[in-house]
Every structure is written in C-alpha cells, then in structure tokens.
Amino acid sequence: xxxxxxxxxxxxxxxxxxxxxxxxxxxxxxxxxxxxxxxxxxxxxxxxxxxxxxxxxxxxxxxxxxxxxxxxxxxxxxxxxxxxxxxxxxxxxxxxxxxxxxxxxxxxxxxxxxxxxxxxxxxxxxxxxxxxxxxxxxxxxxxxxxxxxxxxxxxxxxxxxxxxxxxxxxxxxxxxxxxxxxxxxxxxxxxxxxxxxxxxxxxxxxxxxxxxxxxxxxxxxxxxxxxxxxxxxxxxxxxxxxxxxxxxxxxxxxxxxxxxxxxxxxxxxxxxxxxxxxxxxxxxxxxxxxxxxxxxxxxxxxxxxxxxxxxxxxxxxxxxxxxxxxxxxxxxxxxxxxxxxxxxxxxxxxxxxxxxxxxxxxxxxxxxxxxxxxxxxxxxxxxxxxxxxxxxxxxxxxxxxxxxxxxxxxxxxxxxxxxxxxxxxxxxxxxxxxxxxxxxxxxxxxxxxxxxxxxxxxxxxxxxxxxxxxxxxxxxxxxxxxxxxxxxxx
RNA sequence: GGCCCCAUCGUCUAGCCCGGCCUAGGACACCAGGUUUUCAUCCUGGCGACAGGGGUUCAAAUCCCCUUGGGGUCACCA
Numbered sequence: 345x346x347x348x349x350x351x352x353x354x355x356x357x358x359x360x361x362x363x364x365x366x367x368x369x370x371x372x373x374x375x376x377x378x379x380x381x382x383x384x385x386x387x388x389x390x391x392x393x394x395x396x397x398x399x400x401x402x403x404x405x406x407x408x409x410x411x412x413x414x415x416x417x418x419x420x421x422x423x424x425x426x427x428x429x430x431x432x433x434x435x436x437x438x439x440x441x442x443x444x445x446x447x448x449x450x451x452x453x454x455x456x457x458x459x460x461x462x463x464x465x466x467x468x469x470x471x472x473x474x475x476x477x478x479x480x481x482x483x484x485x486x487x488x489x490x491x492x493x494x495x496x497x498x499x500x501x502x503x504x505x506x507x508x509x510x511x512x513x514x515x516x517x518x519x520x521x522x523x524x525x526x527x528x529x530x531x532x533x534x535x536x537x538x539x540x541x542x543x544x545x546x547x548x549x550x551x552x553x554x555x556x557x558x559x560x561x562x563x564x565x566x567x568x569x570x571x572x573x574x575x576x577x578x579x580x581x582x583x584x585x586x587x588x589x590x591x592x593x594x595x596x597x598x599x600x601x602x603x604x605x606x607x608x609x610x611x612x613x614x615x616x617x618x619x620x621x622x623x624x625x626x627x628x629x630x631x632x633x634x635x636x637x638x639x640x641x642x643x644x645x646x647x648x649x650x651x652x653x654x655x656x657x658x659x660x661x662x663x664x665x666x667x668x669x670x671x672x673x674x675x676x677x678x679x680x681x682x683x684x685x686x687x688x689x690x691x692x693x694x695x696x697x698x699x700x701x702x703x704x705x706x707x708x709x710x711x712x713x714x715x716x717x718x719x720x721x722x723x724x725x726x727x728x729x730x731x732x733x734x735x736x737x738x739x740x741x742x743x744x745x746x747x748x749x750x751x752x753x754x755x756x757x758x759x760x761x762x763x764x765x766x767x768x769x770x771x772x773x774x775x776x777x778x779x780x781x782x783x784x785x786x787x788x789x790x791x792x793x794x795x796x797x798x799x800x801x802x803x804x805x806x807x808x809x810x811x812x813x814x815x816x817x818x819x820x821x822x823x824x825x826x827x828x829x830x831x832x833x834x
Numbered sequence: 835g836g837c838c839c840c841a842u843c844g845u846c847u848a849g850c851c852c853g854g855c856c857u858a859g860g861a862c863a864c865c866a867g868g869u870u871u872u873c874a875u876c877c878u879g880g881c882g883a884c885a886g887g888g889g890u891u892c893a894a895a896u897c898c899c900c901u902u903g904g905g906g907u908c909a910c911c912a
Binding site: 354355356358388390391394452456459467470471472473474498512515516518519520521523524526528529531532533534536538539540543558559560561562563564566584586587589591593594595621624625626627628630631632633634635648651652653654655656657658660661662663664665667671711712713714715741744776779780783790791793794795797798804805806807808809810811 | 835836837838839840841845846847848849851859860861862863870871872873874875876904905906907908909910911912
C-alpha cells in the first residue's frame with residue numbers, strides 16, 4: 345500500500361535556471377507522469393537578498409517552454425498553498441519550537457568568533473570541521489533564561505549517535521555514521537530557518553513521496569532523514585541524479601560553457617532538442633534510439649535506469665540533435681522559429697521579412713539542412729541583408745577565390761554574359777544550366793568561376809546553391825555584387 | 835584531508851540488478867570513400883572501451899575485496 349506519488353521541483357530564484365536544474369525538473373515531472381502522480385513546484389525563496397520575482401518568472405517560463413506542467417505551484421495554487429517557501433515561515437517556526445520543546449533541538453549561544461576559532465583549531469589538528477556540541481550541555485532552563493535576557497542564539501538539531509541509512513533509487517542503500525553529521529543549524533540567530541530545515545518541513549506538509557535531486561545533495565540527506573524521524577515522519581524515498589559536468593569533469597559551471605537554460609533557448613536550440621538532450625544526460629531510452637520526444641520519456645522513464653556516474657555536457661552531440669529537429673520542421677514552422685533571430689541580428693525588421701514571406705520561406709527551405717540552431721540561420725543568411733558594397737568576405741573564401749589567376753577576367757566575362765540573361769529576373773534552373781554550358785564552352789574548370797562568384801555573392805566559403813542565392817538576392821543585387829567583386833578580388 | 839558517491843570507445847551510452855547469447859551494441863566527434871558548383875544533408879566503410887590487481891565460478895564487463903583515478907561535500911547558501 346504505497347501513497348500516491350508526489351514529487352516536486354524546488355528551484356531557488358536567485359539566478360537563472362541551470363540546465364542541470366532543468367533536467368532535474370524534467371525527470372521529476374516524467375516520474376510523476378509515468379506513475380500517475382502529482383508534480384509540484386515550490387519556490388525556495390528563503391534568501392530574500394538574492395531572490396527576485398524576475399528570476400522566478402524566468403524559471404517558470406523556461407520550464408513551460410520545455411513542455412512541463414505542474415499540478416500544484418505558485419501560479420496555479422493547490423491544496424498545500426502557499427508554494428513560496430518564504431510564506432510558510434510561521435509553520436517552520438512552529439515546528440522548530442516543537443522540536444526545541446521536545447529536546448530534539450537546542451539553543452546554541454556560541455559566537456561566530458568562537459565558531460571560527462573552533463574550525464581553525466580543527467584545521468590545525470586536521471580534524472573535520474564540525475560544531476563541538478558545547479551548548480548542547482546547557483541545561484534547558486538555563487538556556488531559556490539567557491534567551492529571555494536577549495542573548496542571541498541559533499537552534500541546532502541534536503544528532504543522536506547511531507547510523508542513518510536511506511534508500512536511494514539511483515544508488516541503492518546509503519549509510520552514514522551519525523558521527524559524521526554535525527549538530528547543524530536549523531534556525532539562524534535572526535529567526536530565519538535554514539534550507540535543510542524548511543525543505544523537510546515543506547516536503548512533509550506537501551506529502552512528498554520521492555525526492556529526486558542532484559547528487560550534490562547526497563550529503564545533506566542524513567541530516568534530513570534524521571529530521572524526519574525527529575518530526576515523527578517517515579522519510580520519502582530518494583534518488584540522487586548524477587551531476588552534469590563541464591569539459592573539466594567538474595560540476596558544470598560558467599567556466600566551461602553556458603549553464604543557463606535560457607542561454608540555449610537564446611541561441612535557438614529547438615525546444616525538443618533541449619529536452620531530448622537533457623534526457624540523454626544520465627538516461628537512455630533503449631541504448632540505440634537517440635532521437636526521441638518527451639512522450640517517449642514519460643512512457644519509459646524509470647528512476648532505476650538513471651546513470652550513477654556524472655555526464656560531461658557534450659555540446660557537439662547537442663548541436664547534432666538540434667540539426668535533427670531543425671530538419672524535421674516544415675519551412676513554415678521553421679521560418680517562424682528563425683525569424684526572431686534574424687530580426688535580432690539587426691539588419692532587417694520583422695515587417696520587412698513578413699512582406700516578402702514566400703521569398704523568406706524559400707531561403708528557410710534552402711538553409712534548413714545547413715543549420716542546427718535557429719540562431720545559426722541568422723548568421724548564415726546575414727549576407728542577404730548586407731549592403732551590396734559591404735558584403736563581408738570570409739578570409740578563407742576570399743583566399744580560395746584569389747587562387748584563381750584569371751578570376752577578375754572570368755568574372756567580368758561572366759558578368760557581361762549574365763547581365764542580359766537576368767533582364768527579366770532570375771530563374772535559378774535556367775541560369776544554372778546555361779552557366780554550366782558557358783563554363784564548358786569557355787574551357788574553364790567549375791571552381792574557376794564558382795569560387796570567385798560565391799565570394800562575390802555571399803562572401804562565404806560554403807553555402808547554398810549559387811543560383812538559388814542569385815534568385816534570393818534578385819537580379820540587381822546579383823549584378824551589383826559581381827561588379828563590386830571585380831575590384832575587391834583584384 | 836575526513837566522509838560520501840562514481841568508474842564500458844575521446845564524449846553520451848546499451849549490456850551489469852537476474853554471470854554464459856559480448857570475438858562488448860548504438861550515437862556524437864574524428865578519418866576515408868560515394869553523391870555534389872562549394873558547404874551541408876544523405877549513403878558506405880574505418881578508428882576506438884569493459885581503469886589495474888586479486889578472488890568466487892565450469893564460466894565475469896556483469897558478483898566480492900583491494901588499489902588507483904575522478905567527482906561531490908564539509909556555511910547562521912540553497
């Protein structure tokens with residue numbers, strides 16, 4: 345007889361949503377959906393200094409963009425409201441007072457100076473840093489008097505000797521000797537409870553059955569399990585997810601790459617690719633299917649299949665996945681996704697693009713196989729929106745063009761030949777065939793014309809079919825760019 | 835350093851829990867070839883791993899132990 349599954353994701357709105365956090369949320373959500381349970385969101389805003397509502401909105405927004413929804417949370421409410429931890433503080437204080445009254449916690453009057461000196465001594469003796477339990481020996485009545493006199497104190501949890509063990513669905517059973525767990529601070533001297541305390545209070549009140557979180561919390565778990573017992577509650581089951589690592593094999597940090605979900609959204613990774621990639625960090629569908637959607641995750645997710653070892657964030661594979669999803673999109677859909685990035689690049693307005701929508705769709709269809717993110721589209725097509733006189737020549741492309749001795753003569757001859765043929769616009773197929781015939785007739789090798797021409801039109805070393813590019817550019821720009829190249833490639 | 839966690843190709847992983855089907859499978863990346871006006875897509879092929887050492891067993895990537903290596907954590911932060 346097990347209780348209905350209830351899991352939560354409890355982000356702290358002190359910054360952007362980390363991709364590791366996004367994956368934690370995703371796995372929690374999938375676990376709930378897979379097991380017919382509830383997924384709730386709780387905002388861990390106990391640090392008023394660093395928590396902002398802007399961050400909170402961005403986090404919720406990011407989760408929604410990934411396709412997650414929650415049954416209870418700050419915006420949707422629920423039977424256990426409020427879902428902002430800050431608003432639950434009275435309950436936390438009540439629970440803390442109860443623990444104090446029952447001798448499960450005690451007042452500690454030690455000054456920060458003493459604590460600092462203590463840890464210095466411990467360092468010198470190469471001992472582990474931990475509170476020595478001095479105030480635990482104080483008689484409760486005496487502590488009461490000192491507190492009443494206004495002496496500042498913190499509330500510490502009284503750890504009893506023994507062993508603490510818990511089930512971890514990722515790692516198996518984990519055991520800690522309570523000697524390793526210090527008498528940690530539950531309530532600060534300013535009256536605010538600490539994370540390890542409130543997280544348990546809220547998880548108890550919200551009837552959380554499974555706690556799935558990052559491995560960095562593994563060492564907090566014995567403290568929390570002990571607290572559950574002191575509260576007379578059964579601890580939930582745990583699952584500590586492997587860390588997402590940077591290329592330096594350490595916890596993913598800004599040092600080795602972008603860490604915020606929003607960074608990847610801004611770069612224009614397709615949402616489905618983000619979800620897919622996050623799944624692949626620590627979990628596999630079946631060992632051979634790499635591209636799959638969030639529905640497949642729900643259908644097959646089992647916490648027991650989650651990997652124990654940390655996973656290095658593999659940007660190459662992420663980009664590859666991006667390409668997979670980009671190529672699955674129809675031009676119309678892709679055009680909408682790509683448009684904001686084009687506008688952001690600054691050379692053209694959304695209205696201008698929409699005014700030429702069929703034209704834009706052609707370009708999107710043409711570039712689709714060449715991009716892995718929406719952002720890359722904007723980069724690759726920047727030449728289309730450049731001034732004809734100021735197309736940026738990629739050095740590699742320019743050098744390749746300049747390898748050809750007679751490039752200017754060839755280009756000039758071609759320009760003269762081409763001009764009348766574009767009089768009524770560019771028909772890509774026609775010009776393509778005619779040009780190939782022209783090249784053969786002149787006894788030229790293909791690259792002798794095509795490389796200089798490519799630079800003239802696009803400035804890029806690779807790219808779309810040149811005659812498609814001419815069509816996109818239109819006759820005047822095509823001719824003008826070749827004219828300009830006559831001088832720039834001389 | 836103490837404690838805790840982890841260990842299959844360069845990377846993400848399948849296999850491990852319930853030893854034999856594993857001369858260890860897939861994917862990314864890389865290399866080579868094909869298609870092509872370039873780039874890309876696409877197709878074909880190649881390179882490439884059970885960290886080391888002991889056990890247990892008829893048999894170990896799979897179970898146990900040790901070593902080594904890596905990571906996490908040691909706050910009145912979450």
